[in-house]
Amino acid sequence: MSETILEIKNLQVEYHTEHGDVQAVRGINYQVKKGETVALVGESGCGKSASVKTIMGEKEANQVIKAGEINFTYQSKGQERTIDLLKISPKEMQSQIKGKEIAMVFQDPMTSLDPTMKIAKQIAEAIKASNPQMNKEQINKRVIELIETVGIQNAKVVMEQYPHQLSGGMRQRIVIAIALSGNPSLLICDEPTTGLDVTIQAKILDLIKSIQKSRKLSVIFITHNLGVVANIATNVNVMYAGKIVETGTSEDIFFDPRHPYTWGLLESVPDVNENVKKLPTIAGTIPDLTQPIVGDAFAPRNKYALKVDFKEQPPMFKVNDHHYAATWLLDKRAPKVEVPAILQKRIAKMKKEAEVNGE
Template identity: 40%
Template sequence: MAKEEKKSSVTEHAEKKEKKKNSSYISGKESRKISRFNRKLTKKLENDRANANKDPALYTTKMRDPNNVVEFDNMCTYFFTDIGTVKAVDGISFDIPKCSTVGVVGESGCGKSVTSLSLMQLLPRPTGQTVGGEIRFNIGNGEALNIVNTPTSKMMEIRGNRVSMIFQEPMTSLNPVFRIGAQVDEVIKLHNPDMSDEDVKNRTLDMLELVGIANKEGVYRMYPHELSGGMRQRVMIAIALACSPELIIADEPTTALDVTIQAQILDLLSDLKNKINSSIMLITHDLGVVASMADYVVVMYAGRVVEKGTAEDIFHHPAHPYTIGLMRSKPVVGKKVDELYNIPGSVPNPVDMPNYCYFRDRCEMQCDRCSGAYPPEIRISDTHVVSCYRFFDEGEVLGYPHPVNVEEL
């Protein structure tokens, strides 16, 4: 009896192994085929990009709403890797209104950072490509640039000047061999070539003061290794703010910092936002941070937006089962629980996404419609949009995300 049990467990183990092997194993033939396809496609996309800068009409468009700084419209960013096409961001749409903070939340690998890198055109090319949709960036007078095919030369005027970025890792984000002053000066000088060196230096010192560095003259002459993580993040913020950009992308700005410094940096950011009238796209997986900072919240899951709305909508009336799960899984002060809730299951394989709702297999609120195609965006109040079939009959259906068929490119 015991022997048989052992045997069955062995076969079970073998079956498991087989299954595991199947999901990620590709043969040499397949691998070569994928590589060949990737090489051909990325080469074509790079050529298209190189040709696009000849005619400004190809990359200028109109904003849907002139009060937005950035509009993502069905943007698709794919990575052409050796194991297949990874649809990191697959048809997301959301807006960043002027002078507001938009929090983008989601778990690791859901495409938050890829969204921001696409907006800056900083994807690791040629592997990573924005293959479809539009990212409209407001340049005033109702005109807009479609970042997806804006040429690099034009992009260089926007980066650091009109859109700037604060990165996750302050310890490694500053160049170790240059002085702090030189690194802040550089971005000011680059976007204001007419400024005298004296003015540039004064502007840098002002910026360092603005981000709460007391010893600004001293820090101006220091190297990054002489500063603590919090101080370096302040310097990064100073660099980001130096040219008064319309949009600041903060990509998990406090993840690498300890809790007290986190609070200081977040206070500083919300303080500065009001001072210089820019929008912030705050990328984080910390719901607490979003609750305290954001006006609007976008919840992402497996490369798609599952729910978006005001902070009030998301935190007090979460509609998507994933958001509800997230809310339930965070600890609440004053509430005693033995074990925190966690969402069962795991994210689907990004190379081979299912053709139904990505969350269905983990969802505890499935309905009959869930076996159908990926759910459309459904408006359930003026500001609140959710992609879930549970609201199919109540809300106004806005439209389905359109993935790009890479074979047709």
């Protein structure tokens, strides 16, 4: 099978509102290869969720896809097939792709689970939707297998409970079990650990990482917190104001970040081992996306901004074969700007920890 299972080309999405047309996604490009985890990272409102909902065919009434392609490659009846997900009918998306080839785990499990239905029935319905040929005994066995797959030991007890009887971490595990019921080749995780305490968050991340490796799943992981994806992502796309402003391997982004916005995100990640009274923050807010953006959208918040940032949008400058960043600071004519001191210390510490752990 092709190494690349998902390729997004020049995707542009806008929403019609009473205040104007919101340019939520302003032309993004990236690929997801078989068995890798690609993270989309950025503040709320930067276009992460808006971009992946189009992959799932989740179209809102006021949404317009202005341009782009979403080419998905999968196995159909023993043969490889590539389709543009933006061009197939809702019926084909529902019957062939959604839940079967591509599944999604949302932020709040309570919005995904029916509070009036037992866990077993909810998982069983998902199994039946993608495996209509299964009988009752096979479905029941599969329900137990899925519950155990997501790390829940007392499966027979849990399957007879209702969502409100489970903890937040347990509910999220059940949502992941439902997502896995159709044996998808691509799993989209939209802020799956938000709202969970740090200990449970780490367990859910370990679970996703373990499932991804054992099943050779491709994963798109959405988060506003770069620290969350440090040990789970193969590649990272940093998004700002509807565009990808930096892209690279996990090592590129964490050990050699080049965009000032990426610096700000990394600086704002709490570190329990640092004696810091106040975490650095990125001043200001994302721009109004109903208005035309001139130059670099991040310029008004960027303390390293050059005059050209307010006039012309920077291209993606190449750092290496797999690392690019859209900042004029990478232009040969730009003044040399050092990575912030606090971030230099963190990078040195992360590199040292990676060496100790043999990563």
